[in-house]
Amino acid sequence: MKKYKIFVINPGSTSTKLALYENATCLLSTNVFHDSSVLIKFPKINDQLMYRMMVIQKFIEDNHVDLTGVDAVVGRGGSCYAVESGIYEVSDQLLQDTREAKGGLYHVSMLGVQLARMVADEYGGRVFMMDPPIVDELCDEARLTGVSGIYRKAVSHALNEKACAKHHARVMHQDYDQVNYIVCHIDGGISITAHRHGRMIDGNDAGGGEGPFTPTRMGSMAVTDMLLYFKDKSPEDIRKLCYEAGGLSSYFHTSDADVIHRMVDEGDEKATLVWQAMIYQIVKYIGAMSTALKGQVDAILLTGGLLRFDDITNTIRKDCGWIAPVYAYPGEFEQDAMAQGALRVLRGEEQLKEYTGKPVWSGFDWD
Missing domain, CATH: 3.30.420.40 (ATPase, nucleotide binding domain)
Incomplete structure (x- = not known):
């Protein structure tokens, strides 16, 4: 069975969680806490991008991680238009809509796919997003x-x-x-x-x-x-x-x-x-x-x-x-869920969802 290397990036309101997987096995992980007194110094969430990227670079350097040939980088998504539950390949449109918070959510999860693209640009690999905070299934x-x-x-x-x-x-x-x-x-x-x-x-x-x-x-x-x-x-x-x-x-x-x-x-x-x-x-x-x-x-x-x-x-x-x-x-299931979702796609066991650039729900007929 082929071994897939998957890198997971999960920025949260008080932390940055990172993990390296081989197939479904977590080889290495970290959870870096960020106090609000530090984050509040950044005027906008997107201004935190390089600060969070430094956390990733330090994780790679401190643990002598070689991401060369990584198969997938999965970033926690957010802030694009509302989507169905599932796993998405990060397109330029998804990235732009996330950066611009087109979906109306202003949350640090918007950095996940941006960081994932930056890592993939350096080391290779496909870029995925899975079940972002704007999954919309409301009645x-x-x-x-x-x-x-x-x-x-x-x-x-x-x-x-x-x-x-x-x-x-x-x-x-x-x-x-x-x-x-x-x-x-x-x-x-x-x-x-x-x-x-x-x-x-x-x-x-x-x-x-x-x-x-x-x-x-x-x-x-x-x-x-x-x-x-x-x-x-x-x-x-x-x-x-x-x-x-x-x-x-x-x-x-x-x-x-x-x-x-x-x-x-x-x-x-x-x-x-x-x-x-x-x-x-x-x-x-x-x-x-x-x-x-x-x-x-x-x-x-x-x-x-x-x-x-x-x-x-x-x-x-x-x-x-x-x-x-x-x-x-x-604790949480987030890192495992993202890695396993990417693994299913890489193995051909799950179909990718397509990001359309439109919200999954956009109003009632009378609007």
Whole structure:
């Protein structure tokens, strides 16, 4: 059996994750943390490109990695027009639309395909994107807002949530296309999605500031409060609170959850209340997704880096266990999912999706 070399690049709001695979076996990986106090110095996300590229170059140099002849470079995608779930070859059009955030998502995942192309330009290999945050499977009722012509976007940690759901279905000898799950990605960003028979029919707009506040994101606020707070601030100030300067970072001037949770362990009153409020908001959104599934929930799945703190899982089990059994998968499935997706394409086991340069959903007939 031919051995394929696959390099995976996964930029997140607080980290850059890199991994080198031979077929489905991970040979080497790293997870480099970036504090919000550093990232906030870059005026725009695209300005972080060379900073993140230096992280990749250091990983290659420190580990004496030879990427010559790499078969595929997979970048976490985002910010292009909304797409169907699947794996895509990165075209010039996809790259341009991502760089220009044509899909309306302003999130660091947009650097993934740009970095992947830069690596492939130097070492070779095909460039892929898989299940980016703008995978759109919303039901029609979930699209509308209370303002005519303004529609909610599908923005979630689709890559990890889809992979986690499919993994759990295999473990439980279930068919992902026949069950209903609530899947929660809990890390620098937090997304909580309702999966009905293999489709993510609803969820918070995790890239637009909707949902629980997180280590870096402000979460949902009343419009009247936002108008008052932002009356003397720029659109860029608003964007920063939505993706890197809000949430725990706003309270503590750091998004380092280890530092903040240490304060909780030491009995700091403010840190304890803020941390518990974050979990409280997660629980509320799980409840909302249970109603989106009409109470027919087979399991609640938790995944993401913040599950290294047991109090998060324990609180969700206590408060949401009456809805459905709660299962925890700490960490993430993202790197494995991207590598395995590329491997299936390289072996001819899965067809590539074509990026059309148009959103998978563009409005109702009456628009």
